[in-house]
Amino acid sequence: MSRKRTIAEINEKILSGKAVVLTAEQVAAMGREASPSEIAEKVDVVTTGTFGPMCSSGMFINFGHTDPPMRMEKITLNNVPVFAGIAAVDAYIGATETALPHDQYGGAHVIEELIAGKDVMLQATAKGTDCYPRTEVKTYINRASVNEMIMFNPRNAYQNYNVAVNSTSKMKYTYMGTLLPSFGNATFSTSGELSPLLNDPELRTIGIGTRIFFGGTTGYVAWHGTQFNTGKPVNEHGVPVGNSATLALIGNAKEMTTQFIRAAYFEKYGVSIFVGVGIPIPVLDEDMARRVMVRNSQIHTNILDYGSPGHDALGRIDYQSLFSGEITLNGKRIRTAPLSSVKVAREIAETLRREIEAGRFLLTAPVEQFTKTSGLNNLEIRL
Amino acid sequence: MKSRRFVLTFPPEATGEPITYNLIRKFDIMVNIVKADVTPGQVGHLVMEMTAPSKVLKEGMEYMKQQNVECVPIDRKITYREDLCIHCGACSAVCFAGALTINRATAELVFDPEKCVMCELCLTACPLKLFDIDLG
Numbered sequence: 001m002s003r004k005r006t007i008a009e010i011n012e013k014i015l016s017g018k019a020v021v022l023t024a025e026q027v028a029a030m031g032r033e034a035s036p037s038e039i040a041e042k043v044d045v046v047t048t049g050t051f052g053p054m055c056s057s058g059m060f061i062n063f064g065h066t067d068p069p070m071r072m073e074k075i076t077l078n079n080v081p082v083f084a085g086i087a088a089v090d091a092y093i094g095a096t097e098t099a100l101p102h103d104q105y106g107g108a109h110v111i112e113e114l115i116a117g118k119d120v121m122l123q124a125t126a127k128g129t130d131c132y133p134r135t136e137v138k139t140y141i142n143r144a145s146v147n148e149m150i151m152f153n154p155r156n157a158y159q160n161y162n163v164a165v166n167s168t169s170k171m172k173y174t175y176m177g178t179l180l181p182s183f184g185n186a187t188f189s190t191s192g193e194l195s196p197l198l199n200d201p202e203l204r205t206i207g208i209g210t211r212i213f214f215g216g217t218t219g220y221v222a223w224h225g226t227q228f229n230t231g232k233p234v235n236e237h238g239v240p241v242g243n244s245a246t247l248a249l250i251g252n253a254k255e256m257t258t259q260f261i262r263a264a265y266f267e268k269y270g271v272s273i274f275v276g277v278g279i280p281i282p283v284l285d286e287d288m289a290r291r292v293m294v295r296n297s298q299i300h301t302n303i304l305d306y307g308s309p310g311h312d313a314l315g316r317i318d319y320q321s322l323f324s325g326e327i328t329l330n331g332k333r334i335r336t337a338p339l340s341s342v343k344v345a346r347e348i349a350e351t352l353r354r355e356i357e358a359g360r361f362l363l364t365a366p367v368e369q370f371t372k373t374s375g376l377n378n379l380e381i382r383l
Numbered sequence: 384m385k386s387r388r389f390v391l392t393f394p395p396e397a398t399g400e401p402i403t404y405n406l407i408r409k410f411d412i413m414v415n416i417v418k419a420d421v422t423p424g425q426v427g428h429l430v431m432e433m434t435a436p437s438k439v440l441k442e443g444m445e446y447m448k449q450q451n452v453e454c455v456p457i458d459r460k461i462t463y464r465e466d467l468c469i470h471c472g473a474c475s476a477v478c479f480a481g482a483l484t485i486n487r488a489t490a491e492l493v494f495d496p497e498k499c500v501m502c503e504l505c506l507t508a509c510p511l512k513l514f515d516i517d518l519g
Contacts, residue, residue: 051469053510104512177473178508185476262469264510272510274469323487337476341469342490 004285007205007365010044014359019044021356023349024281024292028193031293040289045356045363046281048196049213049348052189052340053264053272055175056155056226057095059111059253062147063122065089070134072124077110077141084124088132092152095263095273106271108263111151115215116258117143149253151215151261155225157277159197159245160232160301163188163317163327165334168307173268177339179306186303186327186336191345192296192319196279197247199292201239205282207366212249213278213352216260218361219251224370231375237298238291241316245370249277260348274341278348280356282363296320303329386434388417388497390460392453392518393427400450403429410443411435417500428518430457430501458496464513468492474514477504 013019020043022030027046031039063072065088075084075091079099083092097107113120119140128135143149164176165186172179177187190198200206210221225246232244253261260276283289296319304311314329321327322336355361391402406412413434421427433440447454470492475483482498483505485491505514 052471177510178477178504180477180479184479187473187476262511265512266473266510267507274471274510325484325487335476335479338472338485339476341471342485343470346490 005044005283007282007284007363010282011362013044014356014362017357017359019356021045021047021353023346023353024048024194024199025346025349027292028295031295036286036290036293039293040283040286043283043289043292046199046283046292047278047349047352047356048194048199048281049276049278049345049352050157050191050195050340051260051274051276051344051348052191053175053266054153054156054275055096055272057151057153057273057275058107059093059114060148060150060152061091061093061114063089063091063141064145064147066134066137068133069131070124070137071126071129071132072137073126075122075124077120077122078105078113079121079123080105080107080110082107082110096271098271104265104271106263106265108271108273111253111273112258112261112263114143114146114149115253115256115261143254151219151249151251151253151256152222153249153275155227155246156249156275157196157225157247157279158190158243159195159201160240160299161189161243162311163301163303163322163336164306165303165314165329166307167305172306173266174306175266175269175272176306177337178267183329183332183334186322186329186334187339188301188319188322188336189339190301190319191340191342192299192323193294194342194345194349196277196281197245198239198294198299199281200279200288201234201291203245203370204288205284205366206247206279207369209364209367210279211362211364212280213276213348213355213361214249214251215253215256215276217251217255217257219249221247221366222250223248224374227376228370228374229376230371230373235298235300237294239294239299241300242302247277260344274344276344276348278352280352280361280363296323303327384434384436386413386415386432386497387440388430388432388457388499389454390457390501390518391429391431391447392455393421393429394451395425402447402450402452403431405446406433406443410439410446412439412443418502428501430499456496457499457501460501460517461496461499462515462517463494465494467511467513469511471510474505474509477508
């Protein structure tokens with residue numbers, strides 16, 4: 001039995017420059033030769049990364065007060081409506097928000113432009129009150145002029161996700177990209193063995209308060225994400241099959257960069273945002289070593305038909321096959337393509353690895369573990 | 384002999400010359416029409432793969448120029464802002480011709496214009512709208 005480590009011991013090694021930090025890809029490759037016990041002996045931290053479209057994202061912003069002050073009730077930024085139902089000059093910019101249903105410019109683009117330091121047009125109206133007499137404002141704001149830009153994303157970093165195909169004779173435009181008719185392609189959206197929650201499938205080391213790489217800066221896990229589901233079946237390697245756990249993340253968007261936060265528009269679906277997330281996994285013991293060694297061939301997901309109203313499941317596939325560029329479904333060869341950038345995911349994992357190695361990023365134990373039992377409710381139509 | 388893809392632009396006032404036929408018969412250029420968009424009275428486009436020794440190809444292109452047919456290598460008709468690309472792969476999903484692929488080792492997008500059939504699906508599939516096709 002190999003020795004066990006605590007997070008405090010790992011942090012001491014990080015601060016003394018002695019910690020062995022590898023990316024999840026490096027440790028997966030190492031795992032072909034080395035046993036979990038050997039890896040637990042040699043490796044202290046494994047870094048992960050993902051850079052995919054994550055619609056459930058947005059940013060709180062505080063514009064600063066005008067003179068005389070105003071309680072902003074209807075707000076737009078570059079004509080995109082933002083949520084104003086909170087205190088006077090606070091607002092929440094939802095990534096997928098658009099002025100008109102088919103606009104290709106939305107909240108994600110506003111967020112990206114603010115992060116890039118560009119000027120954005122703020123327009124707001126109010127009824128005016130005794131304490132907030134002003135009724136309208138029109139001006140430019142930017143990253144430097146506002147008080148806070150706090151990215152808070154209720155659902156990011158999905159632990160695994162479906163593969164999308166289209167059985168119909170018509171093109172389907174979805175959040176999984178453009179699906180060619182008659183099984184013309186298959187799209188998937190995780191970084192596989194590099195993906196944060198696939199390297200700690202039982203969330204032993206990730207919980208509320210975990211310090212992470214978020215959009216180019218340091219962020220934190222705020223809560224479990226929405227639609228957090230612990231009820232998915234796991235494969236023989238202990239990895240959930242299909243979309244299961246999620247994370248709610250928080251961080252200072254003023255410190256983020258457009259290298260790791262990018263606005264996107266998916267044809268005839270709408271606006272979304274690519275978010276860069278990286279989580280360090282402490283190799284506490286042999287069990288964690290076994291988890292971080294996971295390879296693409298050991299991670300499975302479901303193939304769903306986005307051409308059918310209920311997204312019927314058609315089969316199960318591993319990520320090694322998906323990344324190979326072609327899979328076979330019912331005897332038919334189908335080209336595969338990712339929607340999540342492995343190139344940027346690698347940059348995130350490597351950036352985080354270097355930061356930890358240099359002693360600039362320390363690991364955290366969760367303040368609270370996530371719930372172990374959480375299922376999903378469907379919306380019942382009661383009228 | 385190398386095969387190269389070109390975009391031929393025909394003026395609305397068609398000359399009546401059988402251009403493609405002449406390229407084959409007079410110049411002995413091997414021609415493979417990949418895409419044709421020709422309507423009488425309008426500017427027409429032909430995406431064509433041509434195979435011939437470079438000297439012959441040059442003569443063929445000179446002939447087309449005399450006939451007021453613009454002949455431009457396909458990579459000069461499609462622009463892709465590589466510097467802004469995040470290598471997500473969404474364009475490769477729709478590129479049935481195999482011109483856009485993700486390299487497995489580098490995880491980077493590779494664009495091979497010689498395989499492009501100008502289907503234009505990448506224009507809308509790219510979530511960052513980095514592709515542009517200039518057909519004049």
